[in-house]
Amino acid sequence: MTAGSNESLFSSAYGVADSLLLMEPRITQDALERTVTAVLSMPQFGSIDGNRLLKELEAKNNTHVSGYSVIDDNDFSAWIAASQETRPFEFWKRYRHYLDKKKRLPREVLDQLDRLTDDILDRLRNPETAGEWDRRGLVVGDVQSGKTSNYTGLICKAVDAGFPLVIVLAGIHNSLRSQTQLRLDEGFLGFDTRLNLLAEQENQRIGAGKMPSAPFLVAHSLTSSTDGGDFKQATAQGTRIIPGGRDPVILVVKKRVSILKNLLAWVLSVRGVDDPDVPGGKTIRDVPLLVIDDEADNASANTNEYRDDDGNIDEDADPTKTNGFIRSLLTAFEKSAYVGYTATPFANVFMHHQAYSNAHGQDLFPRSFIINIPAPSNYIGPEKVFGLNRPGTEGETPGLPIIRRVRDASPCFPPKHKKELSVSALPASLKEAILAYILACSARRARGEVDADNSMLVHVTRFTLVQDQVARLIEEELADIRRQLEFPGTGGDAEERLRQLWDSDFDANAPKIRGLLPDHDLPELIWDQVQQQLFDATKRLTVRRINGSAKDALDYTDHPLGLSVIAVGGDKLSRGLTLEGLSVSYFVRTSRMYDTLMQMGRWFGYRPRYADLCRLYTSPDLVDWYRHIATATAELREEFDLMFANGENPLQFGNRVRTHPDGMLITAANKMRSGASVRAGFSGTISETVSFDISSAEHNLNVFSEFLEGLPRITGNGRFVWTDVDGGRVAELMGSLETSRDSWKANSRAISDYVTNRVGAGRLKNWTIALIANGRSKVPARIGPYEVILTERENHMPGDREKVTIGRLVSPRDETIDFSQDQIDKAMTETIAAWQRKSPPKRDQPKSASGPFIRRQRSPDRGLLLIYPIDAGLDGNIPIMGFAVSFPFDADAPLIDYAENSVKQLEELFA
Secondary structure (H helix, E strand, O other): HHHHHHHHHHHHHHHHHHHHHHHOOOOOOOHHHHHHHHHOOOOOHHHOOHHHHHHHHHHHOOOOOEEEEEEEOOOOOOHHHHHHHOOOOHHHHHHHHHHOOOOOOHHHHHHHHOOOOOHHHHHHOOOOOOOEEEEEEEEEEEOOOOOHHHHHHHHHHHHHHHOOOEEEEOOHHHHHHHHHHHHHHHHHHHHHOOOOOOOOOOEEOHHHHHHHOOOOOEEEEEEOOOOEEEEEEEHHHHHHHOOOOOEEEEEEEEEOOOHHHHHHHHHHHOOEEEEEOOOEEEEEOOOOOHHHEOOOOOOOOOOOEEEEEOOOOOOOOOOHHHHHHHHHHHHHOOOOOOEEEEOOHHHHHOOOOOOOOOOOOOOOOOOOOEEEEEOOOOEOOOHHHHOOOOOOEEEEEEEOEEEEEEOOOOOOOOOOOOOOOOOOOHHHHHHHHHHHHHHHHHHHHHOEEEOOOOOEEEOOOOOOOHHHHHHHHHHHHHHHHHEEEEEEEOOOOOHHHHHHHHHHHHHHHHHHHHHOOOOOOOOOHHHHHHHOOOOHHOOOOOEEEEEOOOOOOOOOOOOOOOEEEEEEEEEHHHHOOOOOEEEEEOOOOOOOOOHHHHHHHHOOOOOOOHHOOOOEEHHHHHHHHHHHHHHHHHOOOOHHHHHHHOOHHHHHHHHHHHHHHHHHHHOOOOOOOOOOOEEEOOOOHHHHHHHEEEHHHHHHHHHHHHHHHHHOOOOOOEEEEEEEEEEHHHHHHHHHOOOOOOOOHHHHHHHHHHHHHHHOOOOOOOOEEEEOOEOOOOOEEOOOOEEEEEEEEEHHHHOOOOOOOOOOOOOOHHHOOOOHHHHHHHHHHHHHHHHOOEEEEOOOOOOOOOHHHHHHHOOOOOEEEEEEEEEEEOOOHHOEEEEEEEEOOOOOOOOEEEOOHHHHHHHOOOO
């Protein structure tokens, strides 16, 4: 029996088992095991792998999802449940059946998708609502976590409920638009738009439309999944389809000015009526429009100034063209709903809620709602890959041992190279990454996944000419490896290098990865099993150039027996595009913007049965930045939970994020609409040093020593705590320190300005100062009059002679060092209350209070300064002086202008 027929037999057995479980009143481990035994007893399924069947059923039934939070304007009334009583909702039922039976989505994930799409539709308007309405919302999820499935479900329900026209804005590249259209062909339309745009019985059925007994449902598309299938006026006019007619219509278009301009002209020409009271002079009545903006932070935001010289909204200001046409499209419809989807929402909430243009209408600020969706438990995101450093807490998590630090790429791909760069050889690390990919493909075959898609990402430059050279060199390297495997003994050591890499890396790290991912099915493998698959796996490998000038495409659907590809590209690989079966990533292009880095992280996502085979080859700098991102993102999500718990609205959340110090590197300065300077507020935040310039170490040691000499002498057992220290002295201390520009959130000069302002306003007069000197380092030191034991923190940049970089400095419980038990209890109570209000609550109740809830308990008159002398292994045992400042919430606190070097850092986006 072939591997393909084996897999088909397994799928049949899985389907039978899944159906049997529907008869169980409650799915327990005993029920799962009993069901597997029943299936294996059937003669046709006696040869299948029972352990694999059990593991996959466990994955489907034991995957958990945390509750989502909703911040909204309360300007809605629930309507979708009543609509489901009077309408059949056939598109949604068909799609849910497809996700359940074909995609094998875990039941809890499916149930949450059902609830979430209902909640989103409730916050939009019932399409039968009379009069003029315009709703704007934002859904925030993780990179590669299933946002496309989410909005496909929303589209299905919206069409079922009566929305006649859906427009999906799908990125700025043909590849992403085409891939998005294909996903909607499969999930919503049920037929292949490459063959025909109209729903007809003879169309080739795919996806949900191909499921056994799936009903034929009518909806038309004016775009197709071909690479050139974007909207064209001539095609639309040739079909004679009118939006708002008898059948629903969907369009999947790029966010390109020419496309949006033609689309707007077409809808106005076929349905527009004169109306001098609206921007543009025409409106479309009684055709409710739903716009889905995928990657809503990319290209949609207005990056032009919208204020006049006096700082007021300029209604004649000209927004960026893409933003203007999206707004004009929404404004042209009397009834419209806009839902943005993104993993990096910061550009969206940085929009001004009052920005308005006479020509284009209101900006895209999500004034109606913002929904924050945590990923399911089987999602592998930044916290799992890089770890979340929160020292001393139960929440501290180590990263997966899958990161390989690349230190030899710069000679081949200098960080600021030009497009004419000549590349004559691949760095050794990239050659190793290719071997790792061959091992991953071979190991998946050894596990029975012969026809699975496999991908490797190579992202070293944004220039297509350089990408083409890299792709050619990879092809030559692959050809040589393939020759050596096919003709052993003809020269070369490819198989020996593969064996060494398997033993030293994959086999050595497999037990640890299985321990960190206990709910993943990761069968053990031995070298002999992998070795047998090496040549066949390598024969399948192809190299594709995925860039604007190449004709290559990631056409996974055209390869039913699986596509194994090494994708070499730049920007087109950086955002939205899904790489099926991605196992190895080689990524050394740098950026310091949170949103850019997060979107580049194609390696995040779901890795069933091969998470242990994944490897990320990247620079030490990027590992450090991603750890910063994981921590900062966790902090901002805690802010979201706090505002959700307090019943605050999208405008209040937008203001909070705009003024949060983490906002400084979250997105590009022009998206923040901050002009030539950056302003941020410290109210309710914690600022901690995580990067240190070695050149400043002795200076800062002397500043802190002098400060502590001026405080009353006290004794302490590893912790020295002073209360009621004057705020003016803290402001003076901060003004004397030298902090690294990479510690953007702990800019000592900005902190000094903030404290000085609040002391002058009668706030932050009293401070608690804590010297945390009970570290585990064996290195003693003297800080002022005190002998201390230094704190140990891992230096993430051990080879750097100019900087020391750590992960997280502060343990959350250190923030409560001056709290009464009552304050600690209240912070914990509020943390749990927010957890309970989620829909549904998280599975695991929080074990410690979240930072924002802790700072809610701090008096506006009292700040907390934590001082951590760190053992960094410097000459003379000079400690690195880390500090953290915990600020109370202060409703009247001002924004502080950051220094020029911080602004310049904000605007850095290395090529």
